[in-house]
Amino acid sequence: MSANGMNLTLKVWRQKNAQTAGKFVTYKAEGISPDMSFLEMLDVVNESLVHKGEDPIYFDHDCREGICGMCSLYINGHPHGPKRAITTCQLHMRSFHDGQTITIEPWRAAPFPVIKDLAVDRSAFDRIQQAGGYVSVNTGGVPDANEIAIPKVIADEAFNSATCIGCGACVAACKNASAMLFVSAKVSQLGMLPQGQPERYRRVQSMVAQMDEEGFGSCTNTGACEAECPKEISLTNISRMNNDYFSAKLFRQEELHGQSHGE
Amino acid sequence: MILDAKIPAGPLAEKWSTHKFNLKLVNPANKRKYDIIVVGTGLAGGAAAASLAELGYNVKAYCFQDSPRRAHSIAAQGGINAAKNYRNDGDSVYRLFYDTIKGGDYRAREGNVYRLAEVSVNIIDQCVAQGVPFAREYGGLLDNRSFGGAQVSRTFYARGQTGQQLLLGAYSALNRQINAGKVKMYTRTEMLDVVIVDGKAQGIVTRNLETGKIETHTGHAVLLCTGGYGNVFYLSTNAMGCNVTAAWRAHKRGAFFGNPCYTQIHPTCIPVTGDHQSKLTLMSESLRNDGRVWAPKTVELAQKLRKGELKVTDLKEEDRDYFLERKYPSFGNLVPRDVASRNGKEMVDEGRGVGSTGVAVFLDFADAIKRLGEDAVRAKYGNLFDMYYQITNEDPYKQPMRIYPAVHYTMGGLWVDYNLMTNVDGLYALGEANFSDHGANRLGASALMQGLADGYFVIPYTVGDYLAKIGPKPVDAKHPAFEQTKKDVEERIKKLLALKGNKTVDEYHRELGHIMWEYCGMARNEEGLKKAKGLIQNLRADFWKNAIVLGENEELNQSLEKAGRVADFLELGELMVDDALMRKESCGGHFRIESQTPEGEALRDDEHFAFVSAWEYKGDNQPEELHKEELVFENVHLTQRSYK
Numbered sequence: 001m002s003a004n005g006m007n008l009t010l011k012v013w014r015q016k017n018a019q020t021a022g023k024f025v026t027y028k029a030e031g032i033s034p035d036m037s038f039l040e041m042l043d044v045v046n047e048s049l050v051h052k053g054e055d056p057i058y059f060d061h062d063c064r065e066g067i068c069g070m071c072s073l074y075i076n077g078h079p080h081g082p083k084r085a086i087t088t089c090q091l092h093m094r095s096f097h098d099g100q101t102i103t104i105e106p107w108r109a110a111p112f113p114v115i116k117d118l119a120v121d122r123s124a125f126d127r128i129q130q131a132g133g134y135v136s137v138n139t140g141g142v143p144d145a146n147e148i149a150i151p152k153v154i155a156d157e158a159f160n161s162a163t164c165i166g167c168g169a170c171v172a173a174c175k176n177a178s179a180m181l182f183v184s185a186k187v188s189q190l191g192m193l194p195q196g197q198p199e200r201y202r203r204v205q206s207m208v209a210q211m212d213e214e215g216f217g218s219c220t221n222t223g224a225c226e227a228e229c230p231k232e233i234s235l236t237n238i239s240r241m242n243n244d245y246f247s248a249k250l251f252r253q254e255e256l257h258g259q260s261h262g263e
Numbered sequence: 264m265i266l267d268a269k270i271p272a273g274p275l276a277e278k279w280s281t282h283k284f285n286l287k288l289v290n291p292a293n294k295r296k297y298d299i300i301v302v303g304t305g306l307a308g309g310a311a312a313a314s315l316a317e318l319g320y321n322v323k324a325y326c327f328q329d330s331p332r333r334a335h336s337i338a339a340q341g342g343i344n345a346a347k348n349y350r351n352d353g354d355s356v357y358r359l360f361y362d363t364i365k366g367g368d369y370r371a372r373e374g375n376v377y378r379l380a381e382v383s384v385n386i387i388d389q390c391v392a393q394g395v396p397f398a399r400e401y402g403g404l405l406d407n408r409s410f411g412g413a414q415v416s417r418t419f420y421a422r423g424q425t426g427q428q429l430l431l432g433a434y435s436a437l438n439r440q441i442n443a444g445k446v447k448m449y450t451r452t453e454m455l456d457v458v459i460v461d462g463k464a465q466g467i468v469t470r471n472l473e474t475g476k477i478e479t480h481t482g483h484a485v486l487l488c489t490g491g492y493g494n495v496f497y498l499s500t501n502a503m504g505c506n507v508t509a510a511w512r513a514h515k516r517g518a519f520f521g522n523p524c525y526t527q528i529h530p531t532c533i534p535v536t537g538d539h540q541s542k543l544t545l546m547s548e549s550l551r552n553d554g555r556v557w558a559p560k561t562v563e564l565a566q567k568l569r570k571g572e573l574k575v576t577d578l579k580e581e582d583r584d585y586f587l588e589r590k591y592p593s594f595g596n597l598v599p600r601d602v603a604s605r606n607g608k609e610m611v612d613e614g615r616g617v618g619s620t621g622v623a624v625f626l627d628f629a630d631a632i633k634r635l636g637e638d639a640v641r642a643k644y645g646n647l648f649d650m651y652y653q654i655t656n657e658d659p660y661k662q663p664m665r666i667y668p669a670v671h672y673t674m675g676g677l678w679v680d681y682n683l684m685t686n687v688d689g690l691y692a693l694g695e696a697n698f699s700d701h702g703a704n705r706l707g708a709s710a711l712m713q714g715l716a717d718g719y720f721v722i723p724y725t726v727g728d729y730l731a732k733i734g735p736k737p738v739d740a741k742h743p744a745f746e747q748t749k750k751d752v753e754e755r756i757k758k759l760l761a762l763k764g765n766k767t768v769d770e771y772h773r774e775l776g777h778i779m780w781e782y783c784g785m786a787r788n789e790e791g792l793k794k795a796k797g798l799i800q801n802l803r804a805d806f807w808k809n810a811i812v813l814g815e816n817e818e819l820n821q822s823l824e825k826a827g828r829v830a831d832f833l834e835l836g837e838l839m840v841d842d843a844l845m846r847k848e849s850c851g852g853h854f855r856i857e858s859q860t861p862e863g864e865a866l867r868d869d870e871h872f873a874f875v876s877a878w879e880y881k882g883d884n885q886p887e888e889l890h891k892e893e894l895v896f897e898n899v900h901l902t903q904r905s906y907k
Contacts (some may be wrong), residue, residue, distance in 0.1 A: 010493065016543040035536040037654075043541055043769070050767045050811055050822065058819055060329060063502040066650060067427055068333040090653045115473055116819040119329075123450065127331050133396045134435035134861045139314040139719045140385070142392035146349060149403030159421060162428060166332055190560045262424040 005031040006098040010045065012057055013105045017215050018113050018121075020178035024103075027057075034094035038081065039064060041093055055116045058117040065231065066090040069165030072172075073118055074105040077171035087167065089229045111215045122168050124214040127183060128221065132206035133186040137194050154192055161189040163231045170225035170233070176217030181225040183211050184241035185233050193246055201248035208245055266519075266877055266892040269680040270374035275898050276356075279378045280682070285722050287731035294319030296735035300467055300482035302509050304331030306426075306711060307694025308488030309433035311325045311716025316445035317436075317832075318723060320730075323480055324437070324446050325452045325469060326519040327504055335490055335502040336596050336714060339426025339709035340647065341579050342410055342418035343711040345383040350407055356380045361878075361899060362413055363571045363709060366599055368673070368851035368867060369701020369901045370522070370875070372894060373585065374681055375699050378804035383712050387419055389719055391543035393432040397713040411548045411600060411707025418708045423547050423647045430709055433718070454509045455826070457485055457516050457690060457753075458748045464513075464690035465738045466745060468752045472824065475817040477752055479745045481738040482690045484726055487513060488718070491673035491695040493526065495839065496784070497776025499670035500532060500545040504827040507895040509837050510677050510696050518685040518719070519877035519890060521698030523835065527705055527852045528785050529671030530556075532803035533654050533664075534623040544628070544654060547647055548707040551596045553631035553640065554664070556603070557585045558610040558617065558624045565615045575580035575617070575625065575662050588611060594906040601704045601852050602906060605667035608785050611667070618665045627663035652674045668785060672710060674701040674852060675842075678877040683717060686877075689729060693717035698875065703851025756816050757828045764809030768825045771806050775799065775829070775836055783840050788856040792844045796837060803833040836877055838887060845889060847870040860903070 008029040025216025045057035062070040071088040075081035081091040112120040164185035190196030226235045271282040299313040304321040304326040312324040346359040353695035358378035398406040409416035421428040442445040451472040466483040492507035531546045567573040588595045648659045677692035693715035745813035782795035815824040849858040849865035858866045875892040
């Protein structure tokens, strides 16, 4: 590394919009400090493009502290880059070396069409949540919070599932573009908690149906999703979801539990 | 004009109940005849949109992000206060009220703050019912911790990700209503103006960020839940997209801006490393429960540390100055944010700062690890320690964190009355976007509380009163005001796109941030503020001549998006400076150097400044007009805050 920082070659996917074909364009990133975040490195490149009157590279980002789930870069073949358990915005340039070539792509999955350059449309995820990712309670008229005692282990495990940030790295990592890890995280969180029981079987069926309708692929238990998930959501969630889903289908759990669909 | 806050008469504890009874109701069958616009989908907006839809109103909700789940409330780490008194440690609604009024340095309304404390208990119940996984004890009941400046344990939390879990709760309630067809959700859509018809807010103008399409939307009421304006400082803990545009556009259409100079500087953030820095990362205040803040005892030791001649772990106990514990023995490391921030800055100003830049102090966990064990510390703060490690490449289990204050929250915002309505009929502001509940300084774990209180438990009552009064007649989308406002927005975009100068929008933003931080940051004086005013005026004039804005409107155009937001910050910045100049006292987050006690603490001037400033826009480059809402204290006795 020179005294003035690292010099890097970037191969970046550029695509004007969903209707236009995209291509890789090569850029030089010079004088990059190892303390910069990956996105700050792209900021530097973009500033120089703007000075040259060229269209800056579009990428999604917002909180830049690893929690909003907006950033979504596929870096050197890995969603969120080479390090485990972090989002792109938490990746720092000290994870790269001087002279390195870095390839940057958007998430590649049919249900996530490219909007521009490195940004994709993840509204399919919202529609899956809208299909049933909630407990049907209105504001007001709920019991006192401490009337619902929940064993700590259950609360902790539900919390682990609830940490999903909805970034879509699991889909991008999967050869089938399966969304099972994402969907199962919400199904598990609510399925483990007492508050989620009344709609447990209905919820899993609605969410899976929507997932299929969006065109996400099947799960083959490869585990790439878990390996690439910035929040380390575990495959156990998928087992739990399968369990609930089959219970609902095979044993008509909804009726066993004396619940009506209102259908 | 006299600003009427519409605080209900009667004893403090009965104000809200009485008021709820006096508010008009909308007949259940009539609710579906009303459209309500909700801009922003964070805690305030998400909660409001879901709750209003549950009541039967038609809601249209808007966010600039790709999903409502990404609103910046998600990044709140520490927790949410509620006067549950589950710990039996002396908490009560009155105590939470009192702490909040005192913490805000007696610059908030008693009525609002009491209501906030009152509904805080309902918030926790609501979130738990939604399935929010708060921390629990082995007995299965909810855990609490003490947080920033409170002597009772009233903070509920979900590891260091409380905001995320609360937001996902509100998002799930919102999703349920989207699924039910009661909320129409517009994502990647930015509000660029508000439409006022005969003095009433009846719609908004938006830009679809993907296609550039400019559209008008009608509603019987418009709720701005668009967050704070901390990004006026360029570097802050806010998300990159946080902006003042919705609130500022409303201000330019007549809504008064309240207390713009009240900015919260959070004491524990990861320090700046260089010019490339795009944002600052907060390390939750909860860390101060177990972490001890210190600086080297002498300038010489600090210099040796900075040069690498000494390692921090080499420093003996007697070489360390735990300055918060020394100066404030009863609150120690848990003094309010403004006090902790100023003291940190003082250390750096004295030359006792650490890190390669010398602009940081230590936050040390060695004692906590010795006392509780590394595993217990990891269970409490693991994700924060990991984040710190990712950013700095230093392991906080082995050496102290380096921290420094950063802009975190803005207590100022659109002026609203007790009903959360601005002075423009039908235009409301909720959450951080309004000015109302935190006075001059917000206590830790109170932002989440206020956002959710406004959204779940205040607006569903108060907006009904207004709607019942105006009646369900459909809004006339053909009124010329809609076409005219849309035209104004299009003109402005054209003007921005015509800028083909030589300086990027980010460069202007960074420069504005420097001015604000230097002269309108942790400490301010008249000379500096006057200088800042001139600098901002020049910068703004230069922006409209020499900025570079690329591309066209009909595409995803980040250059254009940023330019519009920075142009608004360049106007807001001057108003903040004006407000800070006018307020010659120190209070809360606003520290006027000219006004301090002999010990160097903030000195309020209740005789002259116990009011809310509400600024009225008077036209481009015209001085704004100041209106004062006098604050009336019937229940608390104003004292000089002391945390000794």
